[in-house]
Amino acid sequence: MSVSAHDPAQLLERLGRQLLVPGVELARQAALAARAVVVTLGGVGRSAGALEPDGQPGATPPIATAAEALLRALAGAGYGRLGLASALSQPVEPPDGAAWLTGSDGLSQVRTAPPPLAHVHLAVRPYGASADVLITESTDGWEEGEAHDATVATLVFDVGAPLSGADAIAFGALVARLLTEHDLGLSPLPASLHLRWPEDGGAPEVHRRAPTEGGAEVAPLASATLPPGLLKELQATPEVFGAILDHVERDWPDEACGFVLRHGDGRLEAVASRNLQDRYHGVDPVSSWRTSRTAFQLDARLLQRRLDDGADLAVIYHSHCEAGAYFSAEDARAAAPDGEPTHPATRHLVVSVLGGVAKATAMFAFDTEARCFAAEHGSGTLPAGWRRGAAGATR
Amino acid sequence: MTSSRSLASSTVLIVGCGGLGVPAAWTLAAAGVGRLILCDDDVVEISNLHRQVLYRDSDVAAARAKVDALAYALRRRFAGVELVPVRARLDGSGDLRALLEGADGLLEGTDDPGLKFAASDALVALRGAERPPVGVIAAAIGRRGQFFGQLRRGACFRCLFEAPPPPAAVASCRVAGILGPVALEVGALAARSLVRLLAGQPDAAAGALVRLQSGRLDRVVVPIAADCPCRDAGH
C-alpha cells in the first residue's frame, strides 16, 4: 500500500479524526490545503547563546525543534504548503502531506508562492520572555506585499527561563494550535497573547489582548490623504535617509528607533537612538511584555538634550522587523495615548525590514480633521534609487 | 539546565505512543532524558498522521509498529537517547508495575481510562521502593486536554476520580476526534511537567490537574481523598 497526500479519499482518512471535532467545517479544512505558511527563526546576534542546545553538542537547538513541531503540526492539520527559512543550518525533515516551499537556495519558492501566505517568526530572547512569535499575513505574496502585510498576532511564551528542549515542542504546538483554530474558524487569533508559566510552579496565566485599547485610531494605508511632503524631502536627502536605512538594517532583527532634527537653517539631521525596550522588559516583563523584537522605546533623555540645543523634532523613526511599513495600533497608542498626539508637529517614519533588508518606508502624521494617523502619499514603497538587495545597498 | 546530567541518567516509561505519547517522547528526548521505554501495541495507520506527527507515510505503507517508528524518528534526532521499544498491550497494574520498576518516571497517554488507573496504582505501589518513580497521566479529546502530576507522596489519580467510567461512556479519539495540534500541545506540556518533576523542580502539575479548555489553561490542586487506598501506601 502506498500513501498519497493528494488522493481525496486518503486525505479524508488522514484528517478524518480531526473532522469529527465539533465546529470544524469540511470547507474550512479543505481551504487549508491552499494555505501557505513560512516559518523563520530569530534570536540571532546578541541572544545567539539561546540558540545553542542544552549542553548536548551536535543536538538540535530548542528553537529549531519548536519550528519542526510547529511545521509538523500544521502539515498534520492539513496545511498544504509549508516552508522554513533559517540562518541555522539545522535541517528539518520536510513533513509528509504538504508541499515544501524551501528550495535549495532558501526561499526562492516562497517568493513566488501565491497568497494566502502567513509568515510565522519564532525568536528566542536573551532574558525575560523565553520566546516570542510574530505572525504576519500577506495578501499580495512575499515580495510585493510589504505595504499590505498586516501583523495578525504577537505571542509571548514566558516560562521564566531561556527556551529549553523541554519547552520547545509545547511552544511550537501552541503556535500551531492558535493558527489552526484561527484558520478553521474556531477561535480568532488574539492580537496579542502572553502565556506565562511561572517557574515556581504556580498556575499558568494566559493574557489575551484585543486589537485596540484606547489611543488614536489608525487609518488604513489605502486612505492616505496627506500630500507628499516630508517623506519625499527625506528621500531626496541621501545622507539622512541612507543613515536611517543603515541604522535599521544594522539593528535587525530588533526594532531600531531614532529621530530627525530640523535645524534653524532648514538642514535635516538623523540621530540614532538606542532601543531601550529590552531594558524596560527586563525590569517589568508583565507591563512591558514586548521585547525589542516587536517594540521600541526611544531614549527620551537623548532626544531632550538634542532639542535643548534648539532644533525642531521633524520626524520620529522606527523599524518593523519581518512586518510591513504601517502605523500599528501600538504605534498609535504610544503616539497619542489619550487620543491627542504627544508631538502634534512631528511625523512618524516606519521602515519595514525583511530579512535584514529595508524594503519599504511610510510616513505618518496625525490628521487633525480625521482624528487619526494617516500616511503621506508615496508611502509603502522604496523609490527605485533606494531599492536594496541581499548584496547591500544598490544605490 | 543544571539537572541535565541527572536527566541524562534517568529512565522514563511512556505508555501509549499515540497523539500524546509521540509529543511526550519527543519532549523528553529534547530535554535530555537518557533512556525512554516506549510501550504500545498498535501499528501506524493513516488516520494517526494528523496528530501523531513524527510518523510518516512510509510507516503506514509498511504497517510499522508505532514503537519501532517512534524509536527510529527519535534516534535520528537525538543520537544520545537510548530507546527501548516494547510492543505490548498492557493489561492491569501488574504489567505496568513490572515495566515501571527501575524507571524514574512514567508518562501515561493512552485513550484507555483503565490504564490511567493502573498507572496510578503502579506508582502508588512503588512508593515504598528505594527510588519511587513520579508520573504524569494525560488525556485529550476534541479541543480539550488535561494532565495530572502524581508525586512520591500526596494525591493519586484515584483521589481525583474514584474509578474508571464504564467502557460505553468513554469517547475515544477513534470516534470522537481530536484537533491534531491540541494533542501535540497537551502531550508536550505533560512531558514538560514530568521533566520538572524528575528534576525536583516546582511545577503547576505537581499534585494537581492542569487543564487546557477553550484556549485557557487552568490548574486544580487535588487533595488526598479521605477514603483513597493511597493513604496507606508507602512511607
Add this chain to the structure above:
Amino acid sequence: MAIRIKIPTPLRKMTAGKDVVEVEGSNVGDALRALEAQHPGMWTKIVDDSGKVRRFINVYAGDEDIRFLEGLETAVDARTEISIIPAIAGGV
C-alpha cells in the same frame, strides 16, 4: 526642601503654561502628590489606577527612569530634578 519637576508640553495646559513646578517632598511619589495638590488632575495623568506610572509616561529622577530605580519610592533631594516625559515608543 524644594524639588523641581519639569512638565512636558502636553501637560502644561494643567500648570497654567509653567514648564517647571517646585514642590516639597523626599521621594518621587510625595513630590507628585504635592504637584497634584498644586495642580489637580496631574496625578492621574501620570499614575494609573494600580499605582504604577502610566504605560506611555516616563518619570525621570535626574538622568534615570524611576522604573530602573525604586519607582515612586525613589528618594529625591534638592539636587535631583524630576522630569515627566511622554514615552516615544511603539511596535509592530
